[in-house]
Amino acid sequence: MTESGDRLKLCDRDDLAPGEARRIDVGGLRIALVRIGDEFHAIGDRCSHEDFSLADGEVLTAECEIECARHGSTFDLRSGAPCSFPATKPVPVYTLALEGNAVYVVVP
Numbered sequence: 001m002t003e004s005g006d007r008l009k010l011c012d013r014d015d016l017a018p019g020e021a022r023r024i025d026v027g028g029l030r031i032a033l034v035r036i037g038d039e040f041h042a043i044g045d046r047c048s049h050e051d052f053s054l055a056d057g058e059v060l061t062a063e064c065e066i067e068c069a070r071h072g073s074t075f076d077l078r079s080g081a082p083c084s085f086p087a088t089k090p091v092p093v094y095t096l097a098l099e100g101n102a103v104y105v106v107v108p
C-alpha cells in the first residue's frame with residue numbers, strides 16, 4: 001500500500017541511455033520515464049488520445065517532448081501538455097527524486 005509522498009524506485013540512472021524512454025509500472029502508476037542528457041522526466045505512459053504507450057514513441061530531445069508512435073501527437077515532458085493533434089488533453093506529470101544512482105518517483 002503506497003501513500004501520497006512515498007517514494008518508489010523506478011530504476012538506476014544508468015539503466016536508461018540519454019534519449020531513451022521506458023515504460024515502468026509501479027505502485028499502480030503507469031509511467032513513461034524519459035532521459036534527456038542527465039535529466040529525467042516522468043509522465044503518464046498512456047497517451048490521452050487512445051490507450052497507447054508513450055514510451056514506445058520517439059524522444060524529441062531538443063524540444064523536450066515525446067511523440068506518440070500511434071498517431072504522432074507530441075507531449076511536453078515538463079508539463080504533460082499535448083503539442084500537436086490529435087491529442088487535446090494533457091497527460092499527468094510525476095515528480096522525480098534522484099538520490100545517488102537511483103531514480104525515484106514521488107507518489108502523487
Ligand code: FES
Nearest residue numbers: 047049050068071
Ligand atoms: S494514440 Fe497517441 S496520438 Fe493517437
